[in-house]
Amino acid sequence: MENGLQRYSRQILFGPIGVDGQKKLMNSRAVIVGMGALGTVIANHLVRSGVGAIRIIDRDFVEVSNLQRQSLYDEEDANNGYPKVIAAKKKLEKINSTISVEAVIADLNLDNAEDLLASFDVIVDGTDNFSTRYLINDVAIKYNIPWVYGGAVSSRGMFTSIIPGKTPCYRCIFPQVPLGLGETCDTVGVLSPLTDIIGSYEAMEAIKILVDAKTNPHLEQIDIWHHTNFQMDISNGRNESCPACVGHKYEFLDRSSEQQVIFSTLCGRDTVQINPRLKNEINLEKMAKRLRNSGDVKGNPYLLRFSPNEDLTLSVFKDGRVLIHGTDDPVKAKSYYTKYIGT
Template sequence: MQKELERYSRQILFQPIGKEGQLKLLKSRAVLVGMGALGTVISNHLVRSGVGYLRIIDRDFVELSNLQRQSLYKESDALQQLPKVIAAEKTLTEINSSVTIEPIIADINMNNAEELLSGFDVIVDGTDNFLTRYLINDVAVKHGIPWVHGGAVSSRGMFATIIPGKTPCYRCLFPDLPAGRGETCDTVGVLSPITDIIGSFEAMEAIKVLVGAEPNPNLEQLDIWDNSTFQMDISNGHNPKCPTCVERHFEFLETRSSHQTTYSTLCGRDTVQIVSRNKEEFDFNKMAEQFKKIGEVKVNPYLLRFSPDEEISMVLFKDGRALIHGTNDITKAKSYYSRYIGS
């Protein structure tokens, strides 16, 4: 054990962790959702810090455009189109072979979220969409698991730590799924320093949770381009009528939830249809302006056609329905939808 602890000697010298905290870390279990820019930073820190067991979950594969900010991956991973969790497992194991890494290639949804996320000491958010965060919050509150939220896009980022039964839950802070599709890294871009900063803060908060220290009581926001920061104390932000942590109604885990999006393949057409149940209409003018910076766009009063690359084209209808042409793989279609349309 002494030899094993030598690896973490500089961390042990930090008194708030010490030997006792390090032993807790070695016995701890963490699950990380999303292995993109945030996830690669978070997992790197957790593995180097000696978290005993880390489950990493992601549905996507490595692409060349990821390498600007997703720090665990290499050009060879992109050329082989390796699933992100497989490429990450290899690198993380080379960093610290004493940590157990469990890679899961999966899309988190209401059917598998409880199975994949329960039974851990902390859940960490490396995702890029709001719907998944509400799903994580439902599981965390239902099973009493602390979780760390974080997000980054453009030059901006935020993070907060949610402790069920102690702090406000995510639904207390953000009662409703945001209107509009929201900005994504693939529509407005993202700077790698902001994902490094937010991912590092998230990893630190997870470590605090695992060693039994007090997490940050604030929701922190920062913009590294405008050099601005905002700190909001959320400790008194409980919503006495919160449907999740007060009424314990976990609607994002329900198969009949109006927030769930349905996916189906169109027979013989190499196309996946995506229907959002929230009935929100697309704003073609706004979307066309964003998409023109990325690929070919054609729009008429009835539909918008967007081709982000030579393989895929997306046809969007006013009622929020989308056709993803060029694939019959639902996971791949969902990935494109999430990138360019958002939650």
């Protein structure tokens, strides 16, 4: 066996991959969006499997609360406040020095998504919010790039592969962006074994795509606490009126679209306003009930004020508008919005 293949000998022994599949992996390019719990698992597997070039994208830094489930980081990373992609790159290069790992510290948005994603053979979802997934979906369809969706919160997770032109796209499966009541790891928690499982499934689907093998035709859903799993066959689930994969209207890449959210800094107030163009009334009572697990909540019939700590307050209005008090940085505000509001 060639010297460059020896480290992958056990993977090559698996018939559906073999030498030809391994060479395809070594000549492939993958991009992982999000280097949290899912992203670290995905990156670990793809690096060990020998995917030749991997770009990792994340806007955040390592915190102690990440260490329970984000498997590439340690206490030194958290104490130093390293950006996640920098800490991950250092670990991944120690695992496999023969491949290229590119770290990008960025908030994926409509201004940079095409530049950051368009040149890859597969996109893998390590994110924690819906809006970024719709953005990934638009880029994937526009540039005909397969991508793997995965999500995990509490004890429940799901994943599927999306192949433009062959499978339903993400927007076929989830036509509407959930507004205001989505559970997040910061409001209901998440179990570490769950993120390992879902991230591993995502990595396996990415490897299948890269070696031209058949991907899973299901939307797989599991609950590791209540011992349940469910397979939904989505192979015939394409929505013939889908604006994305049928109409080729990329609303999450279109600055004028109603799907966009406007982030604006309020002068002199250390506050960022987040204002969805598409107005939908939020049930403030339900949101208050969910947020009480994560901080202090006060409200009235018109708005609620949520404070996860003494330095930060979110004012949530019934029309979906949110004021993030305690920062003038739109990227940080978006991160808080994703953590606590959900999308």
